[in-house]
Amino acid sequence: MKICILGAGVVGVTSAYMLAARGHEVTVLDRQPEAARECSFANGGQLSYTHAEPWANPHVFPKLMRWMWQEDAPLVLRFRADPHMIRWGLLFLMNCLPARARNHSEALLRLGLYSKAKMDALIAETGIDFEFLNKGILHVFSSQKDFDHARRQMEFQAAIGGQERALSMDEAVAMEPSLAHTDKKLYGAVLSPLDASGDIHLFTQRLAALAAEKYGVKFRHQITIRHLHSSGDTLSHIETSQGYESGFDAYVMSLGAYSPIYLRQLGLYVPIYPMKGYSITFPAGEFTPTISITDEERKVVYSRLGNRIRAAGTAEFAGYNHDIRKLRVEAVIRGAKLLFPKSDLHAPQEWACLRPSTPDGPPMVGATPLKNLYMNTGHGTLGWTQAAGSARLLADVIDRVPTEIPLTGLTTERNLIRW
Ligand SMILES: Cc1cc2nc3c(=O)[nH]c(=O)nc-3n(C[C@H](O)[C@H](O)[C@H](O)COP(=O)(O)OP(=O)(O)OC[C@H]3O[C@@H](n4cnc5c(N)ncnc54)[C@H](O)[C@@H]3O)c2cc1C
Known part of the structure; x- marks a missing residue:
């Protein structure tokens, strides 16, 4: 099949690689130079x-009220005069109900474990070097209540295939000595031993180069998609900054946070909303983490990427605005100073971007009401984690072969409205 993938982020590139490896003729369109x-x-x-x-x-729900008035809170859910945001926000609140949250945890874990298997296979097959650190992730807690909640979640996940383990702070420090110098009172940790970390940018760029070299994938950069046109129940053509694109057997929507804008042009409404996050990158040193850590109070994650440390977090609803707001990025810097006070934070590299977030958590993968259009988007806070698994699911759906895991809770039709 001739397949056109819209978007060369980690999701589009991993999809392109997997589809091309199966013999499809793949073209990827993206507005960026690489x-x-x-x-x-x-x-x-x-x-x-x-x-x-x-x-x-349900555990986050009571915190939302408090966070609403706190400018540097991990998640600031304020309703804006934007109907898409209002609908997203109401769906988010509904999804805080315990039964729904449990279903979504199950879907996330199912896709997570599947993604691990597919990512491990991809790493073994390609040999891509991307500062991969396969040492697990350590989650640390600043209140007994949060630690107790995490242990309950851990027990729930253990019953459905999770393999996490609670640690005392002495055990956590033995595993990650940099925590001995923290200025925070920590109550305990949860180790996720199957988890890992690595540089998404290096991985995606190198996988794209390999896809082009090994399977002839055509990457066409600096093409901005302007309008998607349909005719009956098919996507007919794409209007771009360089003219029109058509003649493909299938199209894959992987435009990240921008996906819903273009889907709406086809009469498909999906509740994916941009959730802005921030990161800083600073030099690794004697007192910085050697494995990946999550500060669960601030929802800031730390990864060691070779001789650099990446700290990232915060969720802000600012529409399609990419500005690096000082107040928000400083929340990440302050978090790093507290947890790792001996870090070199005098001139970190700052960055912000928009996560393509669904109100329930899992992404939207698979077929759509238009018969030649597929989706692989809406991965929110977990696109790097889930890229390999969701790319494989997408490839199976396009090839009309049974998927290796159920698609329940991951499909495109949940919350999709067609008009
Ligand atoms: C601060 C922060 C921290 C995060 N930390 C983690 C983490 O630790 N682990 C994890 O798993 N996930 C994490 N995520 C989430 C993860 O980074 C995303 O889910 C993932 O990168 C989304 O990939 P994507 O390919 O869907 O989107 P993108 O990478 O945004 O790709 C979409 C592509 O579409 C292109 N595009 C958009 N519009 C157009 C257009 N009109 N025309 C042409 N091209 C267009 C863009 O140029 C882009 O290349 C984090 C996100 C943020 C912001």
Whole structure:
């Protein structure tokens, strides 16, 4: 089949690689000069396969009110005069119900474990070097209540295939000595031993180069998609900054946070909303982490990427605005200063981008009401983690072969409205 993938982020590139490896003729369109220049550029680096609690959960619900008035809170959910945001926000609140959150955890863990298997296979097959650190992720807690909640979530996940383990702070410090110097009172840790970390940008760029070299994938950069046109129940052509594109057997929507804008042009409404996050990158040193860590109080993650440390977090709803707001990035810097006070934070590299977030957590993968259009988008906080698994699911759906895991809770039709 001739397949056109819209978007060369980690999701589009991994999809392109997997589809081309199966013999499809793949073209990728992207507005940036090279792959992975938007949300897949400087993220938190965590391959968080088994920590599967969605943002929308009953434990977060009471915190939302408090965070609403706190400018540097981990998640600031304020309703803007934007109907898409209002709908997204209401769906998010509904998804905080316990039964829904449990279903979404199960879907996230199912996709996470599957993604781990596919990512491990991809790493073994390609030999891509991307500062991969396969040492697990350590989650640390600043209140007994949060630690107790995490242990309950861990027990729930253990019953459905999770493999996490609670640690005392002495055990956590023995595993990660930099925590001995923290200025925070920590109550305990949860180790996710199957998880890992690595540089998303390096990985995506190198996978794109390999896809082009090995399987002839055509990457066409600096083409901005302007309008998608349909005719009956097919996508007929794409209007771009360089003219029109058509004649493909299938199209894959992987435009990240921008996906819903273009889907709406086809009469498909999906509740994916841009959730802005920030990161800083600073030099690794004697007192910085050697494995990936999550500060669960601030929802800031730390990954060691060779001789650099990446810290990332915060969730802000600012529409399609990429500005690096001082107040928000300083929240990440302050978090790093508290947890790792001996770090060299005098001139960190700052970055912000928009996560393509669904209100329930899992991405939207598979067929759409238009018969030649597929989606692989809406990965929110976990696109790096889930890229390999969701690319393989997409390839199976396009090839009309049974998927290796159920698609329940991951499909495109949930919350999709067609008009
Ligand atoms: C601060 C932060 C920290 C994060 N930390 C983690 C983490 O630790 N672990 C994890 O798993 N995930 C993390 N994420 C989430 C992860 O980075 C994203 O889910 C993932 O990068 C999304 O990939 P994507 O390919 O869907 O989108 P993108 O990477 O944004 O790719 C979309 C592509 O579409 C292109 N595009 C958009 N519009 C157009 C247009 N009109 N015409 C042409 N091209 C267009 C863009 O140029 C871009 O290349 C984090 C995100 C942020 C912001």
